[in-house]
Amino acid sequence: MLSVCCMCLLQAQRGLTGIMNYTNPGTVSHNEILQMYKEYIDPDFKWSNFTIEEQSKVIVAARSNNLLDTKRVSYAVHLLPVSFAVVGHV
Numbered sequence: 001m002l003s004v005c006c007m008c009l010l011q012a013q014r015g016l017t018g019i020m021n022y023t024n025p026g027t028v029s030h031n032e033i034l035q036m037y038k039e040y041i042d043p044d045f046k047w048s049n050f051t052i053e054e055q056s057k058v059i060v061a062a063r064s065n066n067l068l069d070t071k072r073v074s075y076a077v078h079l080l081p082v083s084f085a086v087v088g089h090v
Contacts, residue, residue, distance in 0.1 A: 011076040021068035024082040036086060 007022060031049070038045045055063070070079065080088065 007073070007077050011073075014076055016072065016076055018072070020073045020076070021070050022073055023068050023070060024079050024085040025070040025074070026081040026083060027065075027067055028082045028086060032083065033086070040087070 011020060034045070034047050073079065079085070
């Protein structure tokens with residue numbers, strides 16, 4: 001929480017206003033997360049993906065993949081790309 005406050009103060013000092021997406025830049029897929037889990041936590045972990053047809057039977061709405069624009073926040077602070085940030089917390 002303190003780091004978010006510090007980022008907001010830096011933003012204010014630089015005169016940046018408006019919506020800022022305080023999230024690490026980049027994308028990481030479900031399979032990449034599972035592969036990292038296998039690599040760093042449990043080498044014996046196995047998973048299998050299901051098809052779009054199988055997915056549609058268990059969820060109500062279609063899947064949504066989103067990428068937030070972090071360009072504006074990068075003017076205030078340096079954030080690691082998401083894949084490095086995830087590994088850094090293992």
